[in-house]
Amino acid sequence: MTETTTAVPAPRAVPAAAPTGEDTGPAGGSDPQTPTAPELLTPEEAARALTDAPVRLTRGFLGLDPVTQNTALLARHIGDREIQVLRYGEALLGYTVNPLQPRQAHVATTSADPAPLDALLGFLADYQRATSFVAEVPEGTPVLPALESCGFTPCGVLPGHLFHSGRYREVLVLHTDREG
């Protein structure tokens, strides 16, 4: 992937105010500095952006972990797994199409604000004909409100799916549909 141009249109509905607070993470979407269109990152840019973001928001982002993987390894995984990462304001969004079900996408966000994620789902519905979306988030993730606001509902728990900070962690699996 070499493109650095816009791939996702601006959100169709941006809330008047982004959530604030210590643990909500980068807002994105309603910041006055937020660009009108998300920017598609190269694997190297994506790896650097994930490394620079707060670790509480990025550990487990589509199976990546900037704490244990350096930027070169992150970039390689992003490229090998055909993960697309976009920057929207301060939020990072990611998706990868399920090769066994091409109308299903695994998605991730670093923002508790639902607007950037909603824009991504809209883009994937419009341009990838995606109708099924899956997210996997580690227990205690601050981005859960964004997923819930976008219609994701929990459909399972993977016990001991991740190990970090000295113990195995549960991963919550969420799903939503957008029929096309």
Added chain:
Amino acid sequence: MPLVTLRHFTEDDIPVRTALLREARFQANLNDLGVVTSDEALVARQRKAIAEEHDVKRHFTLCGPGGAIVGFAWISSIDWRSQCCELSFGVLPRFRGAFGAAAVAAAHAHIRAELNMRVVVNQVLEHNTMLVSAGELAERRAVRCPWDSYTVGEWRTACYWTDSEDDVRRRQSSIDRRRREIADRIRSGGRT
């Protein structure tokens, strides 16, 4: 905040580590590859480690207060499934006394808490008492291997041992106990 923290080794760190590879005691205590390898080749090896070998050989930069580089650690012979690896250190000369023990602790803590390693293999050449005293080396070694390495014109004997989680816990308890005893002695004005 721990005295020493650990982060990924980056290209910006290469000149500092290259200088360490050229340092006399590093060469005697670990390997003297730096003597016979060109600057370009040393840089290329380290770049390759960053860009291509992170799955099999992982380098870390050890930082003191304010982010100053105090040394480097690296793990090799990584067996992810068996949760076992070999851990090596190189502390910059000016920080060896002040940060050596903290650097070792930081590296052990990271590879256990974040990389989920359960068993760490240690190798120390017997003459090297910078981080482990001669007495402790004799006590902890499981294998003493003469003629193990040839560095700076001499054959070296190596000591090998493994550290399991129980070993680390026991050693940390012992360190904590010694610290408490010293603190108690200070509080009591030296009266026992």
